[in-house]
Amino acid sequence: MTQRTLGEWLAYLEQLHPSAIDMGLDRAREVTNRLGLQKPAPRVVTVTGTNGKGSTCAFVASLLQAQGLKVGVYSSPHLLRYNERVQIEGVEVSDELLCEAFAALDAGRGETSLTYFEMGTLAAFWLFERAQLDAVVLEVGLGGRLDAVNLVDADLALVTSIGVDHIEYLGNTRESVGFEKAGIFRAGKPALCGDLNPPHTLLDKAAELGCPLFLRGRDFDLVSTDQVWHWRGQDARGQLIELRDIPLLDLPMENAALAVQAYALTDLPWQPERIVAALAGTRITGRLDRRQFSWKGKPLHILLDVGHNPHAAEYLARRLAQRPVAGKRLAVFGLLADKDLDGVVSQLTGSVAHWAVAPLDTPRTRPGAEVEAALQGFGAAVSAYASVEQALEAQCERATTDDEILLFGSFYCVAEALEWLERRATQEAANGFAG
Numbered sequence: 001m002t003q004r005t006l007g008e009w010l011a012y013l014e015q016l017h018p019s020a021i022d023m024g025l026d027r028a029r030e031v032t033n034r035l036g037l038q039k040p041a042p043r044v045v046t047v048t049g050t051n052g053k054g055s056t057c058a059f060v061a062s063l064l065q066a067q068g069l070k071v072g073v074y075s076s077p078h079l080l081r082y083n084e085r086v087q088i089e090g091v092e093v094s095d096e097l098l099c100e101a102f103a104a105l106d107a108g109r110g111e112t113s114l115t116y117f118e119m120g121t122l123a124a125f126w127l128f129e130r131a132q133l134d135a136v137v138l139e140v141g142l143g144g145r146l147d148a149v150n151l152v153d154a155d156l157a158l159v160t161s162i163g164v165d166h167i168e169y170l171g172n173t174r175e176s177v178g179f180e181k182a183g184i185f186r187a188g189k190p191a192l193c194g195d196l197n198p199p200h201t202l203l204d205k206a207a208e209l210g211c212p213l214f215l216r217g218r219d220f221d222l223v224s225t226d227q228v229w230h231w232r233g234q235d236a237r238g239q240l241i242e243l244r245d246i247p248l249l250d251l252p253m254e255n256a257a258l259a260v261q262a263y264a265l266t267d268l269p270w271q272p273e274r275i276v277a278a279l280a281g282t283r284i285t286g287r288l289d290r291r292q293f294s295w296k297g298k299p300l301h302i303l304l305d306v307g308h309n310p311h312a313a314e315y316l317a318r319r320l321a322q323r324p325v326a327g328k329r330l331a332v333f334g335l336l337a338d339k340d341l342d343g344v345v346s347q348l349t350g351s352v353a354h355w356a357v358a359p360l361d362t363p364r365t366r367p368g369a370e371v372e373a374a375l376q377g378f379g380a381a382v383s384a385y386a387s388v389e390q391a392l393e394a395q396c397e398r399a400t401t402d403d404e405i406l407l408f409g410s411f412y413c414v415a416e417a418l419e420w421l422e423r424r425a426t427q428e429a430a431n432g433f434a435g
Contacts, residue, residue, distance in 0.1 A: 006095040009102045017115040028118045028148045035108045040128035043135035046184045048144040049160025051312045055251040056160050057137045058282050059259030066278035067268045069134040074124040076141050079415045086124045101126045121148040145183020156262050157184045159193045163311035178202040185211050194258040220261040233261045246276050250288045286414045295396040305408040310343035320351045327402030328353035330395040334413040337366040341374050355382040356391035360412040388416040
């Protein structure tokens with residue numbers, strides 16, 4: 001058989017199982033055990049939560065890498081390339097390695113049917129195990145208890161935040177969501193939670209398993225000023241430790257605080273300058289991602305963020321208030337049909353002077369007319385367009401050099417904007433070279 005390309009493998013994986021999501025671990029566990037993938041590295045950190053998983057994973061990985069550890073990170077979804085989901089030492093794995101992993105998994109699964117996500121998760125485990133890593137940081141895809149990432153026993157289990165999302169799978173209360181998130185806890189192993197008001201279901205699960213539990217606001221915390229922030233927490237012996245005068249970060253500092261507490265529980269050296277440098281150097285595409293570009297000779301500012309539920313929108317509104325702009329903010333926005341539209345836009349109507357909305361390039365999109373109507377109901381100034389590209393270019397025309405374009409919502413929305421920015425950069429480079 002001719003070897004498949006990565007695109008062909010991904011198309012194959014999409015039709016491999018009758019449903020895209022099939023909660024439960026029995027099928028994936030069978031394959032994991034058969035292929036010996038239960039412990040892809042000596043140190044394992046798992047991260048779940050309604051929001052903030054990606055940045056927390058990135059912070060943890062940066063802190064470990066700063067100590068010379070060879071680290072793998074698994075995350076989802078991706079923005080532009082599937083390869084973004086699997087990184088080894090900060091570098092996306094190649095198409096060739098992913099294809100090799102998928103081929104090994106496909107042969108090893110026998111007659112066991114796996115979903116697209118399960119195949120991707122086990123492929124990451126396969127790649128990590130063969131890379132002989134010192135540590136892996138694994139982002140949970142959905143929930144926790146029944147997610148394929150939970151096949152691996154974590155040495156540290158982190159919960160970033162708990163909000164109501166994916167109600168068809170996780171329930172419609174914080175208590176039900178908390179129960180699912182706490183499914184990544186392991187008996188006697190440290191569990192950490194960055195939510196200031198964790199539901200009792202999470203606390204009960206930690207107590208049941210005898211997990212040393214570290215809660216933000218009780219066992220560790222951060223205090224920020226206009227210029228810097230300070231962190232306090234505990235080491236593995238329960239001794240108070242601190243970091244002071246940390247520069248303000250673009251990524252959520254609450255998630256940095258959670259990552260620092262996780263690092264404090266390892267046996268790695270406590271070196272404040274190296275820890276602060278690792279935090280300051282952490283970046284994630286599409287999350288509080290500020291960029292500059294030129295539009296018809298006019299320098300413009302854009303902020304990209306994949307916040308797509310009320311909890312993320314509320315956090316984004318707070319960060320915008322902390323970073324005022326000289327002019328006004330112009331939004332470009334699109335959302336999937338299964339998300340809480342009113343709950344998202346209501347958080348940000350006070351921060352945005354004008355909205356440009358559009359449908360997304362997926363059958364799962366919410367129609368632009370629905371988004372427009374919802375914003376009109378909140379009294380917002382809004383215009384609807386046929387695509388994210390058209391909406392973005394319309395805001396570029398409106399914007400002055402003092403304004404900021406806020407492009408947020410679905411991963412699809414941010415991905416379209418990133419592709420647009422890449423095309424513009426390529427065109428400008430070609431024009432400059434031609435000139």
